[in-house]
Amino acid sequence: MANLNRILLCFILIFSAGCAATTGIYRDPDMDFEAIQAVAVMPFANLSRESTAAERVRDVFINKLLSTGAVYVLPTGEVARGVARAEIQNPPTPSPEEVIKLGGILKVQAVITGVVREYSEVRSGTTSANIVSVSLQMMETQTGKVVWTASSTKGGISIWDRLFGGGGKPMNIVTEKAVNDLIDRLFK
Amino acid sequence: MILLTDFLNRAALILLITVVLFSGCASAKGKLKEAYAGEGRFLIAVYPVENLSGTPAPIKEIRESFISKLKTQGFDVLDVEALEKFMARHRVRYTGGVDKAIAKAFKEETKTQGVLIISLELYSETNPPKIALTARLVSTGDDPGILWIDGIGQGGDDSPGILGLGLIEDPKALLQKVLQSLSDSLQNTMLSKRERMDIRGGKRKFRPKIAYRSPILDSSRKYTVVVAPFFNSSERKNAGEIMVLHFIRHLQEFENFNVIEPGIIRQELLTLRIIMDEGVSLSNADALFSTTGADLILSGRVMDYQDYQGIWGKPKVDFSALLIERKRREVVWSSDSHNEGDDGVFFFDWGRVNTAYAMASQMTRSIVARMVK
Numbered sequence: 099m100a101n102l103n104r105i106l107l108c109f110i111l112i113f114s115a116g117c118a119a120t121t122g123i124y125r126d127p128d129m130d131f132e133a134i135q136a137v138a139v140m141p142f143a144n145l146s147r148e149s150t151a152a153e154r155v156r157d158v159f160i161n162k163l164l165s166t167g168a169v170y171v172l173p174t175g176e177v178a179r180g181v182a183r184a185e186i187q188n189p190p191t192p193s194p195e196e197v198i199k200l201g202g203i204l205k206v207q208a209v210i211t212g213v214v215r216e217y218s219e220v221r222s223g224t225t226s227a228n229i230v231s232v233s234l235q236m237m238e239t240q241t242g243k244v245v246w247t248a249s250s251t252k253g254g255i256s257i258w259d260r261l262f263g264g265g266g267k268p269m270n271i272v273t274e275k276a277v278n279d280l281i282d283r284l285f286k
Numbered sequence: 287m288i289l290l291t292d293f294l295n296r297a298a299l300i301l302l303i304t305v306v307l308f309s310g311c312a313s314a315k316g317k318l319k320e321a322y323a324g325e326g327r328f329l330i331a332v333y334p335v336e337n338l339s340g341t342p343a344p345i346k347e348i349r350e351s352f353i354s355k356l357k358t359q360g361f362d363v364l365d366v367e368a369l370e371k372f373m374a375r376h377r378v379r380y381t382g383g384v385d386k387a388i389a390k391a392f393k394e395e396t397k398t399q400g401v402l403i404i405s406l407e408l409y410s411e412t413n414p415p416k417i418a419l420t421a422r423l424v425s426t427g428d429d430p431g432i433l434w435i436d437g438i439g440q441g442g443d444d445s446p447g448i449l450g451l452g453l454i455e456d457p458k459a460l461l462q463k464v465l466q467s468l469s470d471s472l473q474n475t476m477l478s479k480r481e482r483m484d485i486r487g488g489k490r491k492f493r494p495k496i497a498y499r500s501p502i503l504d505s506s507r508k509y510t511v512v513v514a515p516f517f518n519s520s521e522r523k524n525a526g527e528i529m530v531l532h533f534i535r536h537l538q539e540f541e542n543f544n545v546i547e548p549g550i551i552r553q554e555l556l557t558l559r560i561i562m563d564e565g566v567s568l569s570n571a572d573a574l575f576s577t578t579g580a581d582l583i584l585s586g587r588v589m590d591y592q593d594y595q596g597i598w599g600k601p602k603v604d605f606s607a608l609l610i611e612r613k614r615r616e617v618v619w620s621s622d623s624h625n626e627g628d629d630g631v632f633f634f635d636w637g638r639v640n641t642a643y644a645m646a647s648q649m650t651r652s653i654v655a656r657m658v659k
Contacts, residue, residue: 141564150519154589157606161622164498173608173617175565175585270604270624274495 122233123283126245129238131284134207136170137236138177138200139163142212143190151217152190155232158270159212159277168285172204180204194242201239208245209237215249217269222255227266229253230276236284248283252276328476330356330423331364331372331398336382336405339418340523343409348461352404352421355469364398372396382527383549389430398426400433403549407439407528407643412595414442415457417464418643420531423472430547435535436471438464439643443597488655491630492648494607494621497656502611503618505659510544511537512551512578514566514585516605525591528643529605532650533584539651542658546578554578565608568615575612582618583610590624593642600627601642607653619657623649 125131139160144152156174164171172180181189184199190211192200197209216231233249253272266272332353335345353363372378376391384392384401392398400423408418418439425431440463442454454460513533518526530548537543554577560570566585574583590604602625609619627639639645 150589153519153587154604157587157589158496158622161496161498161606161620164617164620165496167498170616171620173565173567173610175562175567175570178564179567179569268626270495 122247122249124244124247125286126243129245131246134169134238136172136204136206137163137208137210138172138180138204138206139174139210140177140181140192140212141189142214142232144217145213145215146217148217151214152212155214155217155230155273155277156212158273159210159232159234159280162274162277162281166281166285172206176204192237194237197237197239197242207239209239211235211237216251217273220254222260225255225259225263227253227255227259228269228272230269230272232276232280234280246284248280250276250279250283252279328400329362329364329396329398330400330402331369331392331396332356332402333369333381333404336403338382338405338407338524338527339409341409343406345406348406348419348465349404351462351465352402352469355465356402356472359469359473361473364396368396380549380552383552384424384426384430384547385549385553386428386430387553388549389424389426390428393426393428400425405527405531407437407524407531408593408641409457410593410595411457413455414453414597414640415455415460416441416593416595416641417457417460418641419464419468420535421468421472422534424547424549430550432534432538432545432547434472434475435531435538436468437531437535437643437647438467439641439647440464441640444640488648488652489630492623492625492645492652494623494649494653494656497621497653498617498619499656499659500611500616500618502614502616503609503657503659505542508542508544509581510546510579511582511584512546512574512580513537513548514551514574514583515555515562516585517562517565517587520588520591520604522588522591522593522642525588528591529586529588529646529650532646533607533654536647536651536654537584540654540658543654546580551578566610568610571610571612571615581612584608585610591642591646601639601645602626603642603646603649605646605649609657621653621656623653625649 139156142152142156160171163169180200180203183203184196186192186196200209212232212234214232216229218229219226220229230253231251235244236246238245252275253266259266332349335349337343337345356363372395376388378388382405392401403422403424405420407420408416410416420437422435423433425433440460442460445452513530516526516529534545537545558573562570566583571583586605586607588605590602592602594601604624606622608617611618625645627645631638
């Protein structure tokens with residue numbers, strides 16, 4: 099029986115090692131998310147080694163959010179103009195005061211900021227696969243309060259990759275999966 | 287006796303075909319002249335080739351070959367010396383477009399009716415060679431517009447055929463093939479004054495991966511479009527300019543769009559001192575709408591535009607596009623597209639695309655088709 103438990107534990111560990119996860123979700127219970135009609139997506143912070151990772155993920159996120167038809171997303175050029183006018187020192191991490199000021203300039207109900215934590219290829223022995231890890235937060239522009247946060251990690255080496263190789267999915271597909279996951283959490 | 291009769295019959299048939307073909311060529315030249323008989327001769331000035339390839343290329347030879355092909359097809363081409371004098375007089379250094387002042391001066395001073403702008407987007411002599419070119423004819427006078435635009439991107443191994451008999455290993459032969467195709471396209475357009483093509487759909491794999499289309503976009507209306515510079519985040523030099531040309535070419539294929547000559551847009555951006563660090567802001571858009579009279583502004587960002595040299599490798603293109611509408615000051619189209627040359631290829635390289643140009647062309651065509659729906 100003890101042996102069987104060990105085998106089961108081993109299987110669970112192996113399977114869970116390659117699984118993607120959405121963690122750290124917070125939704126303000128007092129916030130009326132349906133009142134949000136327009137949002138500004140700030141430039142994302144980049145903690146990965148790929149220099150264009152933040153731009154790539156932001157681009158995909160903006161397009162995906164617009165394509166839902168649920169909210170209107172301001173063009174990035176307009177957000178940049180608002181950031182310049184509000185004199186925000188560090189656009190990826192604005193202070194609550196700066197968010198309120200930006201909301202007034204851009205006439206949006208919420209501002210979304212993000213961090214790309216991982217955007218690379220991971221290796222394990224001879225196997226490699228792409229991995230993307232993103233965290234987002236939404237701040238409402240009336241009070242500058244954080245009303246929603248979520249993070250998602252997609253890709254990585256799956257059991258299939260370990261057994262049969264294949265190199266995982268292309269980075270664009272993995273990014274879309276991570277963004278889809280985050281948007282699903284936003285409208286949940 | 288029977289054999290002799292058979293031979294004579296064949297010879298007569300060949301002679302007949304030759305006569306018919308030659309008479310066709312002669313009438314083609316005649317038709318070209320007739321087509322513009324109302325406006326006198328149709329004189330074209332051929333600008334020096336704009337090299338967007340980011341690599342050294344025989345641009346002088348390309349221009350000369352194009353001019354000789356145009357002359358063979360019956361076009362009148364402005365003398366190179368006269369063009370150089372005109373360019374020096376007006377201090378024309380930018381050869382990727384024509385602004386209003388230059389277009390007017392062309393008409394008044396040289397009686398030129400069209401300016402041919404050739405943009406070289408890829409040139410690789412490494413076997414198999416690869417070449418990509420876009421050319422457009424812009425009218426002169428007070429209101430310059432795009433009369434014709436076409437492009438072609440080819441690799442020497444695009445159609446290898448049985449036992450590799452279709453392989454083109456000589457870059458000069460490939461260049462001649464590309465130039466012939468472009469000059470034929472120009473001639474066909476001018477002769478028939480054909481209506482613009484309306485190609486909808488395209489291959490499924492080239493569709494945008496994420497797309498948003500606002501219901502505000504009216505598929506029955508004709509829009510005037512400004513294609514603003516695309517922001518280039520890729521490692522390929524001039525990828526933004528190349529994407530602009532792809533979009534202009536495919537927007538022009540549809541009756542729903544009238545694209546403003548990019549040379550005019552460039553001049554307006556310089557006059558208005560607009561610098562777009564992160565894309566088009568609404569204030570920039572307002573300024574462009576009011577000065578150009580456009581209904582839509584298209585812009586975007588290029589993330590990847592990769593070609594490869596030699597046999598091994600695959601092209602990669604990744605970009606996003608954004609369309610802003612004048613009245614509502616809103617985004618009416620937004621999309622994200624990415625493809626690699628071997629997408630959807632499973633057997634014997636069937637369906638493989640060898641140049642980023644050919645792939646980007648199909649991707650942009652697919653986007654424009656969905657814009658008009």
